[in-house]
Amino acid sequence: MTPRTETPQNFRMYVRAEVVVVHKTRETFGGLSNMAPGFPIRINGVRIATSEALYQACRFPHLPNVQREIIEQHSPMTAKMKSKSHREDSREDWDQVRTKIMRWCLRVKLSQNFEEFSRLLLSTKDRSIVEQSSKDDYWGAKLMGVAHETLIGRNILGRLLMELREEIKNDAVGARQAVSPPNIPNFLFLGEKVVLQKEDRDSEDLAVRQTDLL
Numbered sequence: 001m002t003p004r005t006e007t008p009q010n011f012r013m014y015v016r017a018e019v020v021v022v023h024k025t026r027e028t029f030g031g032l033s034n035m036a037p038g039f040p041i042r043i044n045g046v047r048i049a050t051s052e053a054l055y056q057a058c059r060f061p062h063l064p065n066v067q068r069e070i071i072e073q074h075s076p077m078t079a080k081m082k083s084k085s086h087r088e089d090s091r092e093d094w095d096q097v098r099t100k101i102m103r104w105c106l107r108v109k110l111s112q113n114f115e116e117f118s119r120l121l122l123s124t125k126d127r128s129i130v131e132q133s134s135k136d137d138y139w140g141a142k143l144m145g146v147a148h149e150t151l152i153g154r155n156i157l158g159r160l161l162m163e164l165r166e167e168i169k170n171d172a173v174g175a176r177q178a179v180s181p182p183n184i185p186n187f188l189f190l191g192e193k194v195v196l197q198k199e200d201r202d203s204e205d206l207a208v209r210q211t212d213l214l
């Protein structure tokens with residue numbers, strides 16, 4: 001893995017030229033962003049366009065109408081904006097549970113889009129993955145240095161993606177399997193407990209293609 005330096009407060013410093021930078025969704029590794037289209041998710045049979053919309057909806061287990069408003073948005077940025085307007089009503093323990101929830105969102109994204117998302121993750125080899133952000137150094141890292149040559153931040157999203165990449169390397173079959181909901185209280189989606197069936201889009205597509213052949 002690319003060397004990085006530990007800094008105070010669990011911040012990390014990365015040399016930008018040496019890492020996989022996740023920034024714009026149209027760039028090579030843009031699919032790793034929660035904003036990326038093309039990785040739909042199904043929760044309790046309801047389609048959600050992006051992992052961003054799913055993550056934002058998880059703020060409001062007690063407000064199913066707000067969750068619905070978020071997941072109905074076509075664009076992930078609009079989903080985030082809808083969420084922002086209710087932010088003060090987020091579940092009270094949000095800061096304590098959000099990393100666990102993000103880990104779950106990424107695992108669901110992987111299990112339901114396995115071919116493409118695992119290929120993308122594995123294509124990063126053993127380089128550090130860093131989400132470049134202009135203002136968020138919790139999920140990502142900010143550009144620093146005279147020539148913007150370093151990225152500094154907690155980079156929690158990048159670290160969760162690296163964790164997932166290791167899981168695929170160690171047990172690809174396990175990583176593909178349906179994901180249990182996170183073990184946190186009151187984890188509800190549109191008023192229901194999350195019961196995750198295996199609904200892998202790749203195998204659904206395959207089933208459709210096979211039907212077409214008959």
Ligand SMILES: Nc1c(N[C@@H]2O[C@H](COP(=O)(O)O)[C@@H](O)[C@H]2O)[nH]c(=O)[nH]c1=O
Binds near residue numbers: 034052055080136
């Ligand atoms: N990528 C990206 C963002 N960052 C994403 O926002 C999410 C965190 O939201 P919150 O915890 O509510 O602040 C998380 O998925 C992080 O990757 N924010 C943006 O406004 N634009 C962007 O292009």
